[in-house]
Amino acid sequence: MSSHSHHPHDHAVRHDHGSCVKEALARADAICTERGVRLTAQRARVLELVWSSHKPRGAYAILEDLSADGKRVAPLTVYRALDFLLEQGLIHRIESQNAFVGCPDPGTAHTGQFLVCSCCGNATELTDRSIAAAIADSAAAQGFTVQRQTVEVTGICPDCRDH
Numbered sequence: 001m002s003s004h005s006h007h008p009h010d011h012a013v014r015h016d017h018g019s020c021v022k023e024a025l026a027r028a029d030a031i032c033t034e035r036g037v038r039l040t041a042q043r044a045r046v047l048e049l050v051w052s053s054h055k056p057r058g059a060y061a062i063l064e065d066l067s068a069d070g071k072r073v074a075p076l077t078v079y080r081a082l083d084f085l086l087e088q089g090l091i092h093r094i095e096s097q098n099a100f101v102g103c104p105d106p107g108t109a110h111t112g113q114f115l116v117c118s119c120c121g122n123a124t125e126l127t128d129r130s131i132a133a134a135i136a137d138s139a140a141a142q143g144f145t146v147q148r149q150t151v152e153v154t155g156i157c158p159d160c161r162d163h
Contacts, residue, residue, distance in 0.1 A: 021051045024102050028090045031107055037088065045069070046081040047102070050091050055121040056099030094123055096152050101125070111135075111149035119160035 028047055032039035039047075049062045059078050066073045082100060085091040091100045092112045101114070101123045113126040132149055139146045 024051045043081045050100050051102040056094040056097045056101050056123050058099040095150055113151045116152055116154050117157035118154050119156055
């Protein structure tokens with residue numbers, strides 16, 4: 001289990017983002033190997049670009065970065081890579097921004113709960129089973145079966161609040 005499992009990134013404490021990205025790629029490679037699916041070089045590069053920031057990244061920003069690499073890539077290629085990464089639980093989609101963030105705990109099935117800073121745009125993933133259970137229980141009381149949960153809470157992160 002990674003050190004990120006139940007602890008959101010604390011950006012106030014010296015955060016080594018390069019090591020964060022390397023860890024994410026190593027975990028993704030191990031998970032894909034274990035599942036017998038291919039993390040191609042293209043998929044790995046898209047994952048690396050998603051992880052290049054803790055701000056949600058849109059498909060077109062990723063496409064621009066790939067073009068800056070000197071490669072001509074069709075938008076469909078990026079969407080297919082993002083779909084693969086979503087299916088494998090390696091990234092999450094921030095619905096309100098139509099953008100993607102890396103998952104710090106990709107080996108575990110969980111719901112998406114995010115704190116999104118309206119100032120800097122960083123998204124921090126929470127993994128609070130009581131929130132997921134409360135939603136599922138309330139939905140069940142209405143006769144509704146939950147298939148996927150994404151909860152986004154917009155506010156101000158500690159870094160922005162303190163500056």
